[in-house]
Amino acid sequence: xxxxxxxxxxxxxxxxxxxxxTIRFDIEGDFEGIYLLQGANGKLLEIKxxxxxxxxxRVIVKKDLPWLHSLFDNEPAHNRNEPHIKLSWxxxxxxxxxYNRSPDGTRFVICLSRFQDSEGKAPRGIFIxxxxxxxxxxxxxxxxxxxxxxxxxxxxxxxxxxxxxEAIAGGxxxxxxxxxxxxxxxxxxxxxxxxxxxxxxxxxxxxLDGVPFQIDRFLIYRAGDQYFVLANRFKNLxxxxxxxxFVYGDEPWVGDYGSSGGxxxxxxxxxxxxxxxxxxxxxxxxxxxxxxxxxxLGEKGPYSGMANFIEWVGDIKPDLVxxxxxxxxxxxxxxxxxxxxxxxRVMFLQWGPRLLAPQQTETNVMAIGMASKGATGAQPVxxxxxxxxADMHYIMTNQ
Numbered sequence: 279x280x281x282x283x284x285x286x287x288x289x290x291x292x293x294x295x296x297x298x299x300t301i302r303f304d305i306e307g308d309f310e311g312i313y314l315l316q317g318a319n320g321k322l323l324e325i326k327x328x329x330x331x332x333x334x335x336r337v338i339v340k341k342d343l344p345w346l347h348s349l350f351d352n353e354p355a356h357n358r359n360e361p362h363i364k365l366s367w368x369x370x371x372x373x374x375x376x377y378n379r380s381p382d383g384t385r386f387v388i389c390l391s392r393f394q395d396s397e398g399k400a401p402r403g404i405f406i407x408x409x410x411x412x413x414x415x416x417x418x419x420x421x422x423x424x425x426x427x428x429x430x431x432x433x434x435x436x437x438x439x440x441x442x443x444e445a446i447a448g449g450x451x452x453x454x455x456x457x458x459x460x461x462x463x464x465x466x467x468x469x470x471x472x473x474x475x476x477x478x479x480x481x482x483x484x485x486l487d488g489v490p491f492q493i494d495r496f497l498i499y500r501a502g503d504q505y506f507v508l509a510n511r512f513k514n515l516x517x518x519x520x521x522x523x524f525v526y527g528d529e530p531w532v533g534d535y536g537s538s539g540g541x542x543x544x545x546x547x548x549x550x551x552x553x554x555x556x557x558x559x560x561x562x563x564x565x566x567x568x569x570x571x572x573x574x575l576g577e578k579g580p581y582s583g584m585a586n587f588i589e590w591v592g593d594i595k596p597d598l599v600x601x602x603x604x605x606x607x608x609x610x611x612x613x614x615x616x617x618x619x620x621x622x623r624v625m626f627l628q629w630g631p632r633l634l635a636p637q638q639t640e641t642n643v644m645a646i647g648m649a650s651k652g653a654t655g656a657q658p659v660x661x662x663x664x665x666x667x668a669d670m671h672y673i674m675t676n677q
Contacts, residue, residue, distance in 0.1 A: 332394030356473035361502030372402030403480030407441025448487030449521020505647020527626030
């Protein structure tokens with residue numbers, strides 16, 4: 279009698295072992311549904327309760343459970359005749375999205391860390407990019423224009439920003455960039471979550487040239503705005519001076535996801551059709567404008583006329599701002615290199631090297647968003663940026 283029991287135990291043990299070795303469970307408390315994906319990194323299959331941008335093509339079977347996540351995801355009270363915000367944020371996983379609805383039928387969406395990067399890893403914290411959960415899309419297929427930062431004008435979605443390309447590096451080794459998915463995630467907080475205002479924080483730690491730095495990121499968004507404020511607070515945790523580089527940028531694909539066609543650079547008083555360096559002291563913002571580049575053969579449109587912008591706020595300005603066809607490489611405008619890449623016309627900001635004394639902290643602040651359309655053929659119109667200095671004081675002083 280004992281031999282059959284032992285045999286059954288061995289079979290069960292082997293079955294469980296094979297099950298564990300071939301299937302990965304990734305349940306993070308998002309409660310969006312149950313999704314069976316093709317496996318990655320040596321696993322045959324993967325079971326998840328949410329799906330990120332970059333994983334959609336691996337989905338085999340899905341069962342959305344909107345009633346389940348609604349039990350845990352309450353919407354703040356609001357006046358339907360006023361713009362109002364719905365925040366969905368997973369504190370432990372460090373991802374989510376902000377969804378603004380306005381009474382005129384327009385919508386503005388900010389997705390945060392809902393994507394996998396080029397290394398197949400997902401960042402955790404306040405990093406722009408990704409798509410809405412499957413169950414939140416209104417059609418049966420994913421709408422890629424409704425990813426990253428996106429705007430709905432009452433008729434269709436427009437892509438405004440893609441997954442942000444950012445990294446930090448040590449002052450002595452700028453070539454050794456540390457990307458967000460490799461930053462140690464220390465956790466996140468929700469400071470405000472009302473129908474009128476959202477304020478989030480995520481905290482991170484990185485090692486640069488052997489020196490530990492802490493990075494606290496804050497995002498502030500107010501109902502009805504078509505931009506948000508992003509603050510990055512850097513602290514040298516060591517007992518010796520240390521320097522860092524920080525870069526932030528994007529190939530934003532303004533207008534329609536997947537294409538840089540038609541995107542040119544713009545600042546307050548002009549447009550850029552060639553790669554160029556921008557003076558961060560002469561100008562306080564720069565952006566990309568989907569209007570067609572007149573010097574690129576065959577680029578005739580029609581184009582959406584949508585535009586985005588990044589404004590640098592305060593005294594800690596970027597040391598380098600540029601438009602280019604490739605990250606980390608730029609020609610002066612005098613070289614006459616057209617902004618012509620079909621999918622990689624980029625705008626980047628770079629700070630550094632920035633030297634911090636032991637335990638010193640400093641914060642850079644950006645406003646990132648969408649500009650309104652000007653008259654036909656005219657410059658886009660950047661919104662006036664409202665900064666609540668009480669929020670800034672909190673960011674600067676609460677550590």
